[in-house]
Structures are given as C-alpha cells and as structure tokens.
Amino acid sequence: MFDFSKTLQQLSNSARGIKLSMLKTAEKICDNRIPDVNPPARRKVTDFVKVIQKLKGFSSEVFFFWIKVP
Numbered sequence: 001m002f003d004f005s006k007t008l009q010q011l012s013n014s015a016r017g018i019k020l021s022m023l024k025t026a027e028k029i030c031d032n033r034i035p036d037v038n039p040p041a042r043r044k045v046t047d048f049v050k051v052i053q054k055l056k057g058f059s060s061e062v063f064f065f066w067i068k069v070p
Contacts (some may be wrong), residue, residue, distance in 0.1 A: 004044060007040075007041045007044045008022075010037070014037070023049075026048060029042060029049075
C-alpha cells in the first residue's frame, strides 16, 4: 500500500500558496507549470491527474450518448 499523506500535504500547501484548488494545482504540476516539485511526488500527482482526466472523458462520452438517445 502506498502512503500518499506526504504528497497530499505538499499538494495542499502548494494549492494554498497559489490560491487554486488541489486538482488545478495537480494539473499544473503535471504540465510542469509548477517546476519545484520532487520527482516522486510529481509521478504520483501525474498518475492521479491521468485517472481524473480519463474519468472526465468517460463522463463526457456517457453524457453525449445520453443526449443522443431519442
């Protein structure tokens, strides 16, 4: 089992410092727009962001399908 508490604390501190949500901050870390994050934390955050983006894509597809059904 992974311990993400340290990574979540770093993410929370970064988000508070730039006054963004933790998800928006995670996306900026993933896109290298927040450069000073240690590599292990960046990997964890990037994996999380990829999962969230995939889920958003699935929800959009389901919504589009639902609208198209007569």
